[in-house]
Amino acid sequence: MTAQQRARAPFPAALAGARASWWFLLGGLPILLAGVWLRPAGQQAVYVLLDAASITAVLLGIRAHRPVRKLPWQLLAAGLACGAVSDLAWGIAFLVDMPPTGVSIIDAVYYAMYLLLAAALASLAARGRGSALVGMAEAGIVGCTAAVLAWVFLVDPVVEGWTGTNIGYGALAYPMLDLILLTMAVRLAVTAGAITHAHRIVLLAIGTLMVADIGYFVWYGSGGSWSGSAVSVACWMLFNLLCGAAALHPSIASGNGATAIGRYWRSPRRMTALYAVVVLIGPAVTAYSVWLDHGRGAFAAADVILPLGATAVTAVLLVVRLSHTSTLVNRRAADLQAALTDQAAMQEQMTHLAMHDALTGLPNRLYLDRLIQTAVDEGRPGCLLIVDLDGFQHVNDSFGHPIGDALLYEVAGRLREEVAGAAKLARLGGDEFALLLHDGDELMAEAQAQAVLTTLRHPVEVRGHRLHVTASIGLRNLAGAADSTEVLSDADLALYAAKAAGKDRVVAYDVTLRERQLQRIDVVDRLRTAIGTEAIVVHYQPIVSLSSGQFTAVEALVRWVPPGQAPIGPDDFIPAAEDSGLIVPLGEQVLRQACRDAAAWYHEYGTKLTVNVSPRQLAEPDFASRVRRALGDAGLPASALILEITEGVLVAAGAQAEQCIAHLGDLRRAGVQVAVDDFGTGYSSLAYLRDLPIDILKIDRSFMPDAATGDAVQQVALVRTIVDLAHTLRLTAVAEGVETDEQTAVLRTLGCDKGQGFHYGRPASADRTAAVLAGALSAPAQH
Incomplete structure (x- = not known):
């Protein structure tokens, strides 16, 4: 029992665990053993005592453990109450020395107990409309089969010699009612899903009651007294003790110890074998009964009609059960097909997401890598262009990432229009795109790269901003490549060379780039x-x-x-x-x-x-x-x-x-x-x-006047402009790369403040x- 349940239960902790259930059962056994050996009047007193104890135990169990579904246990208590009323009436009849001589109102109350017990079992097994139908069909199959067996081997042999007394037929009613209990018990076992300890005890109690009733029927039919044999008396008393013990067990609320015993019979092989046996029992038993009657020379129509009628009902129930199974299989097949369809669509969607860029919708690096690898494996000619935007980080830093993302989207659109099916376009990440050209040589790839550069040089209007971007492109011919990793790595090297060479250009890969890269790595390490x-x-x-x-x-x-x-x-x-x-x-x-x-x-x-x-x-x-x-x-x-x-x-x-x-x-x-x-x-x-x-402007050495180049006039004009700008801004002007007296003289004439160089x-x-x-x-x- 959980701490929350203990807090809610207004009863001593002794009722919280399973011990109360077992103490109740063990405490009642001495009374049971004593009652078996008493005279009928004393036995009736013991019946009433145990009836009262079991009813009290059930009510205490409901109150202490508070099951989610109280109705089954309330019906059990009501059934026990009917049994108690009947037992008390029998006791009073003995006290006044007026025992019933036939079927009476007392028996009717007993019959009500059985119906209430059946209702309790049905309520315990209730799970859903589909499960209830399956449970009823399977329970009916078992009940009809049991009825055939009971008629041939139990009822018919006993009633054959009867003269038709009311008490005899009253005794026969109890095994018939037991068939209803058996049907409900089977339904509980096969549809309740999880059988708890309390359920097991209830099923044991029902089994005990059936043993008592069948024993009483056989005892009485064989000429025994109406009070029943010692076995029947003990089983009737034990039935009451087991019902009380079941209700006192905490599993009526928590479900602790639950097991799906019906699952054992759910395998197709066992179900097929069980149905085959059930279908064959009716005809086989009927044939046996006819054979016996033929041997005795006493043929009775009921010996054939009743078993065959039960067999027919069994067949109908089998059809119902198999029809439900077929419907369930079809529904599950449809659900499975729908699930597989959904899974395929989801898989396709996930594959698309895994292979495409979320921002631009273009294929991503993984998709491109597979295309390149396929082309390399098949030896197809082609070239890879990696396009990287120049100054994109400046756009992000200046205008924010939303503007940067919008720029990437516009660039992707321009690239789509430019390649127009001539190449497979992908976004590798960040501001880097790739074009995979099939069936073309390096000259065609360079022409395509130049076209891309031209396209990207045009300003891009993004949310009110006029942005100017250029791109650097690395080119790698697929010929001679070992795999896609090599192609991408070499194209990256070519791109790096394009950046280093001044950007806004295309550079094709050659082995010297790899050599320089290795040298650069060596330089860094050293x-x-x-x-x-x-x-x-x-x-x-x-x-x-x-x-x-x-x-x-x-x-x-x-x-x-x-x-x-x-x-x-x-x-x-x-x-x-x-x-x-x-x-x-x-x-x-x-x-x-x-x-x-x-x-x-x-x-x-x-x-x-x-x-x-x-x-x-x-x-x-x-x-x-x-x-x-x-x-x-x-x-x-x-x-x-x-x-x-x-x-x-x-x-x-x-x-x-x-x-x-x-x-x-x-x-x-x-x-x-x-x-x-x-x-x-x-x-x-x-x-x-x-x-x-x-504070200081240092004029680049490229502006130093050089008469040998023939553009000294323009250089002097540029230097004058920079010097004047520096002085206007109250900055010191320093000329770099001064190497001759002539340059020094010119700089001094222009008013330059300082000089630096080999001179x-x-x-x-x-x-x-x-x-x-x-x-x-x-x-x-x-x-």
């Missing part, structure tokens, strides 16, 4: 080991005032000198450091070393230090504090430091652009100056000059730079 060691050194290049010719600052430039190997140029490892994220620890090492070297130069000569900063460094949450810590550890004032950034820092920083500006603003307020490196290339825009907290000195080690600053040498030695 660089990871070198960072933090003496293999990373800092060289310095002077920055000169064009008006005085004096050194005003030095720019720190990182160099990588592996022990025992040739130095590795910055162009060979800086891009790899950027891509791998190693630029952050590398940049911090350069910053800290440069601050230590420059501290003495600044305090002695007033020379400032310029250090390049990567967008990845600026995006670090604690970048400003790292710079302040490096300055403090080196003893270099903030006013002595200049941080160089590129024009594209805001684009490269993406979502961290505001954080980058905040870092620069924080450091600038502390006295650090900010310079824009390589101005005039990349993302040149007045908006960047407005948004970034800067003033090549990058040199800290010792050589210190010597130059001390005036020991005329210029730093070449590296």
